[in-house]
Amino acid sequence: MAGKTTTKAKTTTKRKSTTTKSTKSKLKYSKEQYVQWYKSMLLIRKFEETASKLYIQQKFGGFCHLYIGQEAVVCGTVSACKKYDKHMTAYRSHGHPIAMGTDPRKLMAELYGRITGCSKGKGGSMHFFDKEVNFMGGHGIVGAQIPMGAGVAFADKYKGNDSVTFVSFGDGAARQGALHETFNMAMTWKIPAIFIVENNNYAMGTSVERTSNVTDLSKLGDSYEMPSMVVDGMTVESVHEAIEEACKKARKGDGPVLLDIRTYRYKGHSMSDPQKYRTKDEVKKYQDEDPIEKVLNTIRTNKLLTEKQITDIQDWAKNEVAEAVKFAEESADPTADELYKDVYVQDDYPYVNEFID
Ligand SMILES: Cc1ncc(C[n+]2csc(CCOP(=O)(O)OP(=O)(O)O)c2C)c(N)n1
Ligand SMILES: [Mg+2]
Numbered sequence: 001m002a003g004k005t006t007t008k009a010k011t012t013t014k015r016k017s018t019t020t021k022s023t024k025s026k027l028k029y030s031k032e033q034y035v036q037w038y039k040s041m042l043l044i045r046k047f048e049e050t051a052s053k054l055y056i057q058q059k060f061g062g063f064c065h066l067y068i069g070q071e072a073v074v075c076g077t078v079s080a081c082k083k084y085d086k087h088m089t090a091y092r093s094h095g096h097p098i099a100m101g102t103d104p105r106k107l108m109a110e111l112y113g114r115i116t117g118c119s120k121g122k123g124g125s126m127h128f129f130d131k132e133v134n135f136m137g138g139h140g141i142v143g144a145q146i147p148m149g150a151g152v153a154f155a156d157k158y159k160g161n162d163s164v165t166f167v168s169f170g171d172g173a174a175r176q177g178a179l180h181e182t183f184n185m186a187m188t189w190k191i192p193a194i195f196i197v198e199n200n201n202y203a204m205g206t207s208v209e210r211t212s213n214v215t216d217l218s219k220l221g222d223s224y225e226m227p228s229m230v231v232d233g234m235t236v237e238s239v240h241e242a243i244e245e246a247c248k249k250a251r252k253g254d255g256p257v258l259l260d261i262r263t264y265r266y267k268g269h270s271m272s273d274p275q276k277y278r279t280k281d282e283v284k285k286y287q288d289e290d291p292i293e294k295v296l297n298t299i300r301t302n303k304l305l306t307e308k309q310i311t312d313i314q315d316w317a318k319n320e321v322a323e324a325v326k327f328a329e330e331s332a333d334p335t336a337d338e339l340y341k342d343v344y345v346q347d348d349y350p351y352v353n354e355f356i357d
Contacts, residue, residue, distance in 0.1 A: 028237060031304045034295055037079065037236045039313055041071040041292045044095045046317045047104055050325060051094065051111060051125075055271050059329075060111045062124040067095040069266040072291035073198050074099040076239025077166055081247060084161075086134045086152055088145040089168040091126035092198075092265075093138035096168070100133040108324035114331035120342070121334045136165075142203075143169060143176030146195070150182045153193035153256075164250045166243075168196040172203020174220060175211050183256075187224040190255030194246045195221075197260045198233070204269045205277035218260035226258050233263030234289045 027034070048066045055064045067074075070092075077087070078099040089096050097107060102118060110117030111125055118130050119138075128138040136152060139145040149167030156163040173179075174197050186193055197217050201208050209215050218228040227249065232238040239261060246257035264286035268275050299305050305313075343349070 027298070027302055029240075033079065034299055034304055035313075037075055038292070038295045038299060039317070040075045040078070040099050041236070041295065042313065042317045043104065043320060044071045044075075044098045045292060046321045047098060047107070047324070048094055050321045051108070052267070052271070054111070054325070060113060060124075062113075062126070063091065064111075064125045064271045065092040065269065066265065066267045066271075067092050069286060069290075070198060070200060070233065070263045071095055071099075072236040072239055073168070073196070073233045073261050073263050076236040077168075077196065077243050079236075080240045080243035081164065081166065084134065084163050086136050086156075086163060086165045087168070088136045088149045088152065088165070089138065089198075090142065090145060090170055090173060091138065091140045092170075093126060093128045096138075097128050097130050097133065097135045100130070100135050102128075102130040102133050102135065104320055104324040105327035106130070108321075108328040109331050112328040112331070113333065114328055115334040115338065116327065116331040120338060122338070122342070143173035143178055145169060146173065146176065147178050147182045149195075150186050150191060150193050150256075153186070153191045154189065157189070157191050162192075162251050164192045164194055164247055166194050166196060168198050170203060171197055171199045171201060171208050171217060172206065172211070174199075174217050175203075179220065180223075183221050183224045183226055183258075186256045187221075187226050190253060192250040192253075193256045194243070194250055195226075195256060195258045197258070198263055199260055200263050200265045202265075202269070202277065205273070205275075207277065216260070218258060221256075221258040226256055227254075228258040228260065231259050231261045233261040234286065234291050234294070236291055236295060 045068060048068050051064060052066060054060060074095045087096055087100060094107065097118065098104060106116065106118040107128060110119055110121060110123060110128060113121040113124060115121050119127050123129060123138065126138055126140045129135060145167055146169055149165050153165035156165065199208070199217055203211065208217065214220070218230045221228050229242050231242040242259055246259060249257055266283055266287055299310070
């Protein structure tokens, strides 16, 4: 029975938000861990606040989907996984590589379409990619990364590695039919994939409630008896804890886990979104439980850092972003011959030759 295999994490939360409280408690994680969470979430936030301004100034074009508000999801995932694990996500892809350690200069240069960008200036905001840190992209087709991610995870199982692949997608993407085919095969073959719904309650302007009779997305794997958890995505510790638990199962060969991580994006779907589908009060409720402020609150309440040390971290983040902008501005555009590189016509492009004759 599906119900029997479904794990409901202790981290379960209702969508209703609550204001951050200053609580002095016994810390569950080390000082280093809290500082690392603060630094990585803050760097993502600062990078995107600047990217948003630069976009408005028309310094770069194309699409630009901001992750602001959702930072705890990727930072809690990365802190709980191994360096050799792989991650894939959708077009809202700035946060993942930053959390995974990609140099922000390569990412800002990618936004600017420069040759020094992580995808040589050919991908832009939606197609960040960094093989060095095992970030397998940035994907623009809604839900495309679900079967692809399962394929990546299958490759690791086939090769006998103990890597896990984290496949992140939105609540809108969760309605794609490919999810069901993928879940079926993933459970049949017990592949080491962790499926993460970054459930921010909206697909563009369409709320979860308007897309299906089934509004509890953690149930989507029930027909395949896929274990699942509902996780508070506004609290980085909760995400970390859930990912640790899911990884244990996946690494010991028990197969995939579905995490319905409840989060929120503070900004519009992309840069041009009048946001008529939600109220300002709703946005404020989530901003009041901001994951970065929560971690900073824990750091302050427990005196993990001095005020000077906190300011130093904030200056570091601003400086990293300023350096990234300088690098992007000073970098060259790709030359015309780049058009013919990294494309299917290339002789040694993987898999193509076997089909030509
Ligand atoms: C196959 C496909 N259909 C439609 C679109 C247009 N589109 C881009 S983003 C989006 C909404 C997806 O929402 P969700 O999966 O919840 O992700 P979020 O934007 O909230 O991160 C849609 C419909 C697309 N890119 N690909
Ligand atoms: Mg969504």
